[in-house]
Amino acid sequence: MTDAKPDEKAGRRPRGTVTVATIARLAGVSSPTVSKVLNGRSGIAVDTRERVEALLREHGYRRTDNTSATPIVEVAFSGLESHLAIEIMRGVEEVVRDRGLTVGFTDLQGRAPRAGRRTADLLLSRRPTGVIAVHSAYRGTYYQQLTASGVPLVVLDPTGEPVHDTPSVGTTNWSGGIAAARHLLDLGHRRIGVITGPPGFMCVRARLEAARAALETAGLTLDPALVRSGAFSFDDGLELGRQLLGLPKRPTAVLCGNDLQAFGVYEAARRAGLRIPDELSVVGFDDIEPARWCGPPLTTVRQPFAGMGNAAAQMVLALAAGQPVEPARVELVTSLVVRDSTAPPPA
Amino acid sequence: MTDAKPDEKAGRRPRGTVTVATIARLAGVSSPTVSKVLNGRSGIAVDTRERVEALLREHGYRRTDNTSATPIVEVAFSGLESHLAIEIMRGVEEVVRDRGLTVGFTDLQGRAPRAGRRTADLLLSRRPTGVIAVHSAYRGTYYQQLTASGVPLVVLDPTGEPVHDTPSVGTTNWSGGIAAARHLLDLGHRRIGVITGPPGFMCVRARLEAARAALETAGLTLDPALVRSGAFSFDDGLELGRQLLGLPKRPTAVLCGNDLQAFGVYEAARRAGLRIPDELSVVGFDDIEPARWCGPPLTTVRQPFAGMGNAAAQMVLALAAGQPVEPARVELVTSLVVRDSTAPPPA
Structure with missing residues (x-):
């Protein structure tokens, strides 16, 4: 994945023990140049x-040299998870504050394409x-640069994307998907629509395949005509939702990829004159605060965002203290x- | 407001020029003791x-000695404004990040009664x-201690409580209240209900009295039976909302104290079988993100939270740089x- 040719001898050192001097030698630059890269300084080609x-x-x-680090745990968002951010921040703060550290907030939302590097x-x-990168924020240049820097890093990952080279915290999307689909089956639904998120996210696959598995183990099939994917x-x-509710044989229930999509289905139902839950059942995913406010209050799969922030903070502080983080992937249960x-x- | 008796000579110095040594002498303690108080150290009676x-x-x-301060601007919430927090944090970050400072996050939510001092x-x-304290957070022991510390402090104040001894940022609640009420009057409403927040908040008074003024200048009166107050x-x-909609002569429109109350009225209307807006008009205040998601999307008065964070950050950085902050109270427009x-x- 890189076009640099590592020195064979350096390559035999265990991971995590390479020094700045070795990297400098391999790159053909001075040690201060490597330090500049590590500390985000400018003036390097x-x-x-x-x-x-x-x-x-x-x-x-x-x-x-983490003893000289600033007492800050930075939480970096990508702007896509703003409705989840406060609960995550609270979870992080709960762990971090009593150690006398600040919880820092960074959001990449609305930055220019090259802003990742600047940020x-x-x-x-x-x-x-330490740094806690919230899912989409960990992609691209930004993430590459953070991992290169050697700063203690944990990925908090509501999208179910396991990252194998960085410790991460996720939730049990599959089990949540099963619970949501079984709930509808138990109520007697047989024509169940599914609205998913972008198929590139593993959580989307997990929830969709869980719905399919729940239906199939109940002796039913998931009708491809009732499956839609979007942001x-x-x-x-x-x-x-408008598309599904406009079908000649519309579903009696819709499983949504997250709560925001469910609110969209609510609005589609309202415009179509369909009452929830009498004429249409809707299930969300996340359990963000507005789920309790919408009419009617939303049945949904809860992801424990504060708990995720809590777990990620414990992991990043352990890394900063030079302790091993085992297991390097934690998945908290959904409910x-x-x-x-x-x-x-x-009827 | 204090039982300490200030030294007459020290009392003649202009505000902001008193030294640690003078405070120590007046209090009958050593300078290091005063420094401990200023820096949140323990071990003092x-x-x-x-x-x-x-x-x-x-x-x-x-x-x-602000040159030795940690490059952090801390934003302190009290937990009551979590639905506003991310927009505020983004506004603060926009100003602070390019100066190389961290935006810190502290939330007092769920802390024990004495936790204010510990926090x-x-x-x-x-x-x-510097510290930006978001309204309710600036009350009580916590706020007393922050003001005593001499740390650059700005109050960001969505509740319209002008603070005369600390620079603060608010919004034009009165104008927002007028705009909301006039909108309903222009649509032809005459029986207008008002749900307000806790009467102790100045923003609540401003919005209620604005509604009354709008009605009275239109030749109407605000019926006391149609006014309710709550959290x-x-x-x-x-x-x-349930109370207002259950009245023998119910209002045709309700002005709400904030968007959360408006969502509650939506649910009361749904349970009463009343359609919004055909049978009931509802207006919120704040324009939080879910206002666009609720069914139907909510007419509301927008408070520019990101702009408030932006303004508060500029003020706190000016204070930290030893620059005067004039005017010390800023009110951004609502729309x-x-x-x-x-x-x-x-009909």
């Missing part, structure tokens, strides 16, 4: 920088004790919260 | 500490460059956002 970063990643460079530079120049947004929930948006299908 | 803090506040102590101790011990919550909106929850009254 892009190709030099990328060569150094590739070597740092390849050799699994880790910081050994990562700024973040690294603050020399944080994790209100707008796509509205449009895809079905039954409210008023689900009922038996109309 | 409560009465000594309170005496020192009272003197610091009285003399308007300000830090002069303030932790916050001060981090020696932040800024979904639950209180639901209960107070009516007309969506689908308002229509002419039923």
Whole structure:
């Protein structure tokens, strides 16, 4: 995955023990240049920088001078999860505050395409004790640069994307999908529609395949005509809901990829003059705060965001203290919260 | 407001120029003891500490050693504004990030009664460059301790409580209240109900009195039977909405104290079988994100939370740089956002 050729001898060192001097030698630069890359300083040619970063990643460079780090745990969002952010921040803060550390907030929303590097530079120049990157934020240049820096890093991952080279916290999407589908089956639904998020996300696959498995083990099949995919947004929930409710044989219930999509289906039902839950059952995923406010209160699968923040904070502080993080992947359980948006299908 | 007796000579110094040594002399303690109080250190008797803090506040102590502060602007919430928090944090971050500072997050939600002091101790011990306290968080022990510490402090205040001794950012609640009421009057409503927040908040008074003024200048009166007050919550909106909609002569429109109350009224209307906007118009206040998702999308008065965070950050950085902040109170404009929850009254 890199075009740099590692020195054979250095390659035999265990991961995480390579030094700045070794990286400098391999890259053909001075040690201060490597330090500049690690600390987000400017004034280094892009190709030099990328060569150094590739070597740092390849050799699994880790910081050994964490005692001089600033007492901050930075939480980085990508802007897509703003409706989840406060619960996550609270979970992180609960663990971090009593150690005398600050919980830092960074959001990549609305940044220019090259802003990832600038944001990562700024973040690294603050020399944080650790970084918690919330899913989409961990992709691309930004993430590459963070992993290269050797700063203690944990991915908090509501999208179910296991990251094998970085410790991460997720939830049990599959079990949540099963619970949601079984709830509808138990109520007597047989024509169940599914609105999913973008198929590139593993959580989307897990929830969709769980719904299929629940139906098939109940002796039914998931009708492909009743499956729609779109963004994790209100707008796509509205449009895809409109499509499903406009079918000649419309579903009596819809499993949604997240709560925002479910709110969109609510609006599609309202426009179509269909009452929830009497004429249509709707199930969300996430259990964000507005799920309790919508009319009627939404049945949904709860992801424990505060607990995820809590777990991620414990992991990142352990990494910062030089302790091993085992297991490196944690999945917290989801739970079905039954409210008023689900009922038996109309007779 | 304090039982300490200030030295006459020290009392003649302009506010903000008193030294640690002077405070120590007035309090009858050593300078290191005053420094401990300023930096949230433990091991000082409560009465000594309170005496020192009272003197610091009285003399308007300000830090002069801000160059040694940690590059963090801390944003402190009280837990009541979690649905507003991310937009505020983004606004703060936009200003702060390019200066190389971290945006810190603290939430007092769910803390024990004495936790305010512990939280303030932790916050001060981090020696932040500045603190932005979001309204309710600025009350009580916590706020007293922050003002005593001399740390650059700005109050971000969505509740319209002007604070005369601390720079603050609010919004034009009165104008927002006028715009909301006039919108309903223009649609032809004459029986207008009002659900307000807790009457102790100035924003609540401003919005209620604005509604009354709009009605009276239109030749109408605000019927006291149609006014209800409660917490800024979904639950209180639901209960107070239920009361208003159960009246023999129910209102054709309801002005709500915030969006959460409006969502409660939506649910009360749904349970009463009343369609919005055909049979009932509803107006919120705040324009939080779920306002676009509820069925139907909510007409509401927008408070520019990101702009407030932006303004508060600029003020706190100016204070930290030793620059004067004039004016010390900023009010950003509110604006009516007309969506689908308002229509002419039923014929």
